[in-house]
Structures are given as C-alpha cells and as structure tokens.
Amino acid sequence: MFGYTFQWNQALARLPKMLDGALVTMEVAMLSMLIGIALAILLTLLRLSGARPLRAIATGWVEIARNTPALFQIYMAHFGVASFGIHFSPFVSLLIGITFNNAGYLAENFRGALKAIPETQTRAGRSLGMSQLQAFRYIILPQMLRISFLPMTNQMVWAVLMTSLGVTVGMNADLYGVTQDLNALTFRTFELFAIAGVLFYAITKIITLGARVIAARLFRY
Amino acid sequence: MIKIQNVHKSFGPLKVLKGIDLTVEKGEVVTVIGGSGSGKSTLLTCINGLEPIDTGRILVDGTEVHARTTDLNRLRQNIGIVFQQWNAFPHLTVLENVTLAPRKVLGIGKAEAEAIAEKQLRHVGLGEKLSTFPSRLSGGQQQRMAIARALAMSPDYMLFDEVTSALDPQLVGEVLETLKMLAEEGMTMICVTHEMAFARDVSDRVAYFHKGIMAEIGAPEQIFGDPQHPETRAFLASVR
Ligand SMILES: Nc1ncnc2c1ncn2[C@@H]1O[C@H](COP(=O)(O)OP(=O)(O)O)[C@@H](O)[C@H]1O
Ligand SMILES: [Mg+2]
Numbered sequence: 516m517f518g519y520t521f522q523w524n525q526a527l528a529r530l531p532k533m534l535d536g537a538l539v540t541m542e543v544a545m546l547s548m549l550i551g552i553a554l555a556i557l558l559t560l561l562r563l564s565g566a567r568p569l570r571a572i573a574t575g576w577v578e579i580a581r582n583t584p585a586l587f588q589i590y591m592a593h594f595g596v597a598s599f600g601i602h603f604s605p606f607v608s609l610l611i612g613i614t615f616n617n618a619g620y621l622a623e624n625f626r627g628a629l630k631a632i633p634e635t636q637t638r639a640g641r642s643l644g645m646s647q648l649q650a651f652r653y654i655i656l657p658q659m660l661r662i663s664f665l666p667m668t669n670q671m672v673w674a675v676l677m678t679s680l681g682v683t684v685g686m687n688a689d690l691y692g693v694t695q696d697l698n699a700l701t702f703r704t705f706e707l708f709a710i711a712g713v714l715f716y717a718i719t720k721i722i723t724l725g726a727r728v729i730a731a732r733l734f735r736y
Numbered sequence: 737m738i739k740i741q742n743v744h745k746s747f748g749p750l751k752v753l754k755g756i757d758l759t760v761e762k763g764e765v766v767t768v769i770g771g772s773g774s775g776k777s778t779l780l781t782c783i784n785g786l787e788p789i790d791t792g793r794i795l796v797d798g799t800e801v802h803a804r805t806t807d808l809n810r811l812r813q814n815i816g817i818v819f820q821q822w823n824a825f826p827h828l829t830v831l832e833n834v835t836l837a838p839r840k841v842l843g844i845g846k847a848e849a850e851a852i853a854e855k856q857l858r859h860v861g862l863g864e865k866l867s868t869f870p871s872r873l874s875g876g877q878q879q880r881m882a883i884a885r886a887l888a889m890s891p892d893y894m895l896f897d898e899v900t901s902a903l904d905p906q907l908v909g910e911v912l913e914t915l916k917m918l919a920e921e922g923m924t925m926i927c928v929t930h931e932m933a934f935a936r937d938v939s940d941r942v943a944y945f946h947k948g949i950m951a952e953i954g955a956p957e958q959i960f961g962d963p964q965h966p967e968t969r970a971f972l973a974s975v976r
Contacts, residue, residue, distance in 0.1 A: 633821075633823075635819065635821055635823045636823060636825065638819075638823070639819070639825070639882075640825075640837075641786065641809075641812070642784060642786065642812055642816075642817045642886075643812065643813075643836075643837035643841060643885070643886070644809045644810065644813035644837060644841040644842075644889065645809065645837065645840065645841055646809055649840055649841070653836060653840055654825055654836075657827045658826065658827050735869065736826055736827055736869040736870075736871060
C-alpha cells in the first residue's frame with residue numbers, strides 16, 4: 516500500500532533503546548512535577564502575601580506560563596538564557612521549561628482550590644494559636660492539594676507530552692529524542708513513531724491509573 | 737481576668753462597638769445577649785485579637801491584646817474560642833483535629849497530645865468517635881469536637897459565639913449541656929447566646945448589647961426579672 520513496506524521487526528529491534536528513552540521521559544516529567552508543585556505552592560503563598568512586588572512576580576509567572584507556548588518556554592530556558600552566557604544542557608533546559616509551565620498552571624489550579632476552602636478554616640487555626648504559616652501548612656495546604664488532585668494529574672500527563680519538545684533544544688535521551696535519532700538511522704518512520712506513540716499512551720495511562728490508586732489511599736475523608 | 741476598657745471598633749464607616757466596658761473575673765460566666773448586628777461577635781473576636789480595635793484597651797491577665805509587642809499566637813493559646821460554624825478540619829480525624837494545635841503550637845509529643853485529646857473528647861462525649869472523620873458526625877457532635885479542640889490547649893478562658901445557633905433544634909441540648917458542665921467546673925467563660933433559659937441558668941452575669949453599646953449588665957435574676965433599660969425589656973419580650 517502506497518509503496519511503503521512495513522518492517523516492524525527492524526523497528527521493534529530498537530524497542531530497548533526506546534524504553535530507555537521512555538524512562539528518561541518519565542524522569543523529566545516526574546522531576547518537573549515535584550519541583551513544579553513546590554514552586555506552585557510558593558507562588559500561591561506569594562500571591563496571598565501582602566507585598567505587592569511579590570504578588571506581581573507570582574502573577575507574572577502564572578500569566579507567562581499559561582499564555583505562551585510551552586515550546587517558547589523551553590526554548591527560552593535554553594537559547595534565551597544562552598544569550599546572557601548561561602548554558603544549560605538540553606536535559607536541564609527541558610526540565611526548567613516544563614517545570615516553569617507546570618508551576619504556572621498548578622498555581623492557577625491552587626488558586627481555584629483555595630476559593631473552595633472557607634476563610635473560617637484559617638480563622639479556626641489562628642484561634643488555636645497557630646501562625647499564619649502554620650494554619651496554611653496544616654489546615655489549608657492538605658485540603659488545597661486534595662481539591663487540586665485531578666488537575667495535578669492532568670498536568671502530569673501534559674508534562675510527559677511536553678518532553679517531546681525537548682528535541683528543539685537538542686535533547687536526544689528522552690523517548691521522542693531517541694525515536695527521532697533512530698529514524699534518522701533507519702528511516703522506519705511510521706513504525707518507530709507508532710511505537711513511540713504507544714509508549715507515550717502507556718505512560719500517561721499508568722500515570723492516571725497510578726494517581727487513582729494514590730488518591731484512594733491518601734484521601735481518607 | 738479579662739478587662740475591656742472603653743473599646744471602640746468600626747468596620748469602615750460602620751461603628752460596631754461604641755465604648756464597651758466590661759471586666760470578667762476568673763471563674764466567672766458572663767453571657768451576652770442582644771439583637772443581631774449589635775456587635776456581640778465582634779467583641780469576642782476583639783478579645784482574642786482576631787480583629788483590631790480603634791480605641792480603648794483589652795487586657796487579658798494584664799497583657800494588652802492590641803499592643804504592638806503582644807505575641808497574639810501565644811495569647812490565643814490561653815483563650816479558646818468556638819464559633820457558630822464549628823469549622824471542623826475536614827481532612828483530619830476527630831482525634832487529629834484535637835491533637836493538631838497541641839502538637840504544632842505547644843510542641844507536645846504525639847502520645848501525650850493524644851492522651852490529652854482523648855480525655856477532652858471523652859469529656860464532651862465523643863470518646864467513641866476518635867478515628868471518625870468530621871463529615872460523618874452530626875452538627876452537635878462537630879460542635880462538641882470544636883469545644884474539645886479548644887479545651888485541649890488548656891486555656892484559662894473560653895469564648896463561645898452562638899455555638900448552638902446553626903444546630904438542628906434536637907441537637908442544641910447536648911451542646912448546652914457541655915457548656916453547662918464547663919461552667920460548673922469553674923471555667924471562665926463569655927458566652928454569646930440566644931438561649932435565654934441557658935443564660936438564666938449558668939450565668940453569673942448577663943450583659944445586654946444594643947447597637948454597639950452594653951445597655952445593661954447584671955445578675956440573671958435582675959436582667960430577666962427586672963430589666964431596667966427599655967431596650968432590654970423590648971428585646972426580652974421579643975424573644976419570649
Ligand atoms: N468583617 C466585617 N466587615 C464589615 N462589617 C462587619 C464585619 N463583621 C461584622 N460586621 C458588621 O458589624 C456589625 C456587628 O456584627 P456582629 O458583631 O457580628 O453582630 P452580632 O454578633 O451581635 O450579630 C454588623 O452590622 C455586621 O454586619
Ligand atoms: Mg454574631
């Protein structure tokens with residue numbers, strides 16, 4: 516058909532290499548999520564703070580993360596900063612770009628979640644002698660993370676898919692990068708990218724199912 | 737001793753407290769009655785420093801609540817407050833709700849905090865509900881949990897703001913019983929309430945608030961039996 520002969524064996528022989536790439540993809544996604552959640556919590560605190568410049572920084576971050584292409588964010592983290600003599604490896608640039616994106620989106624999710632938590636919760640904590648930060652840490656934060664759990668899972672899926680943008684900054688160790696390199700060697704384009712597609716699908720499915728298991732264990736109330 | 741001296745407080749242009757003077761002695765139970773919007777809740781939140789005041793002073797055991805140097809977190813450890821809305825922490829079990837502040841604020845170890853919490857929860861009749869989540873409790877049970885949560889900090893003072901007003905009528909009794917028990921144990925309490933029978937029963941003194949002024953204060957027999965202020969009379973007639 517169309518004069519193209521499928522040669523799955525040739526492509527499947529490369530599967531171990533692609534699986535290695537898939538592991539790197541998961542590593543980048545997971546790291547970007549963990550750091551992204553921590554930064555999003557920080558951004559949330561900045562946005563809650565009374566200091567105008569702090570709020571402006573946080574709002575600026577969220578606005579840029581949500582209203583510019585992820586590709587732009589990753590590109591800036593590599594070639595953008597290189598203009599100022601700062602050179603990151605493709606791995607680090609990709610990680611920074613995705614983390615920036617994650618933090619922005621998650622901070623916005625957290626803001627929505629906070630709206631669902633009554634003001635009186637903080638008040639009750641403060642009445643027991645807690646500092647503002649203690650009330651946030653022990654009363655607000657756990658509820659906020661629970662409310663945001665589904666959006667966080669979605670963002671984790673996005674983080675996995677965003678790793679494919681790493682090739683634009685020379686990343687070749689992740690699933691997409693490995694696949695592209697193998698394609699240049701073998702020209703089994705359809706087969707290789709089809710396998711990569713299946714692997715991406717499998718990774719995101721594992722994440723959503725895993726998240727469900729974690730949620731069931733974590734959220735007892 | 738809680739000493740309130742000529743306290744004025746506004747929300748923007750709205751004058752809510754217009755010169756309140758009130759001294760509550762150790763072991764005394766003062767109930768505050770009065771119409772909606774008369775400033776009762778505001779007074780309580782001023783006493784524990786949740787709200788700032790415009791002028792005047794509030795002293796708790798000699799510490800001026802609104803002085804800049806006052807450590808409010810520390811002060812609040814000694815003043816428990818329970819609100820109309822019980823504000824259970826939904827992500828924590830009943831036991832965890834009560835141990836949280838003793839552990840994180842007072843730095844008490846887990847085992848000891850749990851012993852304190854269990855004792856307080858038994859005291860309010862929730863000894864069987866330790867590992868239950870608040871969503872599984874009735875309103876009355878949640879309100880009693882909130883009382884135990886405040887008591888677990890071993891405060892010298894307790895402030896209650898209409899703690900039965902959001903409850904179904906059949907659940908009011910159990911919470912009032914808990915308050916009565918505390919009063920009999922000698923807790924120093926200020927209770928804002930609409931439950932006149934309760935006020936008559938437990939109070940050493942009853943204060944009537946009207947439009948930001950404490951129009952009248954006296955022994956329950958006097959306030960309910962022989963109110964002096966025309967507004968007090970009108971109010972008591974309206975709630976009877
Ligand atoms: N945080 C607030 N901001 C603005 N107005 C308030 C606030 N809290 C209370 N008020 C107003 O102050 C007045 C007294 O309120 P409150 O102390 O709650 O009265 P009470 O408890 O006697 O019903 C009311 O008119 C109320 O609307
Ligand atoms: Mg009130």
